[in-house]
Each structure stands twice: as structure tokens, then as C-alpha cells.
Amino acid sequence: MSVRRRTALATPFLLAAGAAAAQSGPLTLEQIRRNGKLRIGCEATYPPFTYRDAGVITGYDVELATTMCRSLGVEAEFIDTQWSGVIPALYAGRFDIIMSSMSYTRARMERVAFTIPYAEAGQALLIRGRDEGRIRTLADMGGRSLGVKLGSPGETLHPRLAERMRADGGQPFSGVRTYDEHPAAYLALMQGTVDGVLNTLPTLAFVVRSQPGRFSIVRGIGADNWAGIALRREDPEVLAWLNERLMAMRADGSLKALQMKWFGLEFNLPDAIPTPAA
Structure with a gap:
């Protein structure tokens, strides 16, 4: 899973x-x-x-x-x-x-x-609802901070994402913060400590559905x-x-x-x- x-x-x-x-x-x-x-x-x-x-x-x-x-x-x-x-x-x-x-x-x-x-079951990016118009693709995360869960697929994936961003001529993440659990990363996102959180699409969709207007999702971040x-x-x-x-x-x-x-x-x-x- x-x-x-x-x-x-x-x-x-x-x-x-x-x-x-x-x-x-x-x-x-x-x-x-x-x-x-x-x-x-x-x-x-x-x-x-x-x-x-x-x-x-x-x-x-x-x-x-x-x-x-x-x-x-x-x-x-x-x-x-x-x-x-x-x-x-x-x-x-x-x-x-x-x-x-x-x-x-x-x-x-x-x-x-x-x-x-x-x-x-692919990876997606959770962002703040107010950033929906500013962060639409992985490239838009250049110079922004990313949150991942310790031991998650997102933790494994983010170095490859940074490499892709550089290869496309853009900036990589300004920093990557690691959290023991995804809910702690979501809280950091709400508080502005990070600008996006990696997790699987279904899980993030459930988060967005449970808290209408607070978050949005960028799909197609990792391999399908x-x-x-x-x-x-x-x-x-x-x-x-x-x-x-x-x-x-x-x-x-x-x-x-x-x-x-x-x-x-x-x-x-x-x-x-x-x-x-x-």
C-alpha cells in the first residue's frame, strides 16, 4: 500500500x-x-x-x-x-x-x-486552498518548503522530484521538513511552516473532503x-x-x-x- x-x-x-x-x-x-x-x-x-x-x-x-x-x-x-x-x-x-x-x-x-x-495509489501534493491558483504543478513548488512523513513513500520520492525540478530548469524545494505522522504535516501546512505535503491521492482527497475549503490537491506529482x-x-x-x-x-x-x-x-x-x- x-x-x-x-x-x-x-x-x-x-x-x-x-x-x-x-x-x-x-x-x-x-x-x-x-x-x-x-x-x-x-x-x-x-x-x-x-x-x-x-x-x-x-x-x-x-x-x-x-x-x-x-x-x-x-x-x-x-x-x-x-x-x-x-x-x-x-x-x-x-x-x-x-x-x-x-x-x-x-x-x-x-x-x-x-x-x-x-x-x-499514486503520490499527490496537498496545498492550502488559498494557494490553488499559485501552485498548479510540481514546478510551482520551486523555492517553497515541502513536508513529508518519516518512512513514507513521499520521503523516498522527494529527492527525485527535486532532481526533476532542476532538470527542467527550475528551482528545487527551499527545504524539506520531516514529520512523524501526516496529520502533523497537515497542521504545519495550515500554519504556513511548509507549502505542500506529499501523500497518496486517495488519502489527501479524504483530507480535502473532510475540511472543505481549507486544502486543495495537485495531482500527477509522482509516478502513477x-x-x-x-x-x-x-x-x-x-x-x-x-x-x-x-x-x-x-x-x-x-x-x-x-x-x-x-x-x-x-x-x-x-x-x-x-x-x-x-
Whole structure:
């Protein structure tokens, strides 16, 4: 997941291999119908994808999965899971699929199957609402201060952004401040300590939606990336059904409606799984 420094590959490979034996044979749609539910692994600390509201897991993913499951006549059951072990837990049979905006990486794609994208996961820039007309591109951040979270993709990305700004004949950032958490960086942005904060587009869209007029977003800052639904490679029938549902919801506008509800913007989604850079 791009927005957090999380890696589902932290658990040793041998653990994953041993867990795989716990789930033998392909999962079928008929089995899901008999179970009466589709079990979904998530990290319920990631608004607005999956998070707890009054103790109940809610969010964009929950509404999306609930809508998709209606075609099978089953419920969507979300299972809160430690993200570092989410892939081994999938192969251990604790749940059937993984959501929570899992972004595409080469390492993950070697271990799980992915659907087509259902969310963007690339980096964007949060700015003050009053600066919307002055900061429209990365170049406009030349000579301005940037905020990043310690250990985040933004911290890794900002040196490359500065190099790009120099290569284009512009100024780099005047300085980069690092914060322990993104909310502290957002506060610094409001107070004028920094002029922009890097984070993933969906997360920043949620921030903007939650505080109307205070912030704005500059898109297209980092390399494009997206998130898909992950599942075992042994479950092609489930994969085909998930892809069919996502395409149907794109076609009838219901996926866009959910994006507007939870993020206040529409995602730019390719029709095929992208080739990740890393």
C-alpha cells in the first residue's frame, strides 16, 4: 500500500509456504454461495478505505464489496488483520480476498493474483486552498518548503522530484521538513511552516473532503500507481467474477458514485493491471 510504509512481504517465505497448505484446491463461487459470505482481509485503520466507526468497520471498500456481493446473494465480511502478515493469512484460509487499497508491486504480484485497478495509489501534493491558483504543478513548488512523513513513500520520492525540478530548469524545494505522522504535516501546512505535503491521492482527497475549503490537491506529482483486490493465484473463477463486477460498476456509474461519496473525486483507472516499477 503506497500510503503507508507497509509491506506484506515482511513475514518469512517459509511461513507463507506452510500456510498455503491450509487452503487446498481452488475457491469457487459456489463455495462462497454455500458459505453465505465473502471473507475479506483488511487493515481497518486506513480511512476512507477501511476503518472503524463506533467499532464497526466501514469505508469505501466496505460499500464496494457489499455491492459486488449482491450478485452472489452473499454478505461481505471484513476481517481486521495485521498488514505485515496479510498474504500469509490469505493462504492460511483466514479470508478469501484482500482489500484495503493494496497497491501493485512486483514482489506482491509474484505471490498473489490481482484484479484490475479499483483505486488510485499514486503520490499527490496537498496545498492550502488559498494557494490553488499559485501552485498548479510540481514546478510551482520551486523555492517553497515541502513536508513529508518519516518512512513514507513521499520521503523516498522527494529527492527525485527535486532532481526533476532542476532538470527542467527550475528551482528545487527551499527545504524539506520531516514529520512523524501526516496529520502533523497537515497542521504545519495550515500554519504556513511548509507549502505542500506529499501523500497518496486517495488519502489527501479524504483530507480535502473532510475540511472543505481549507486544502486543495495537485495531482500527477509522482509516478502513477493503482490498487487492486488481491487473492490466491489458485482461484481464477473468483478473480474473473471480481473483474467482471468491477467493469460492470464502471459501466453503470456506480463505482464513480462511490468514489465521489468517499473521496470527492473520480479516479483515473486503467482497464488492465499496470506493470509496476518496483
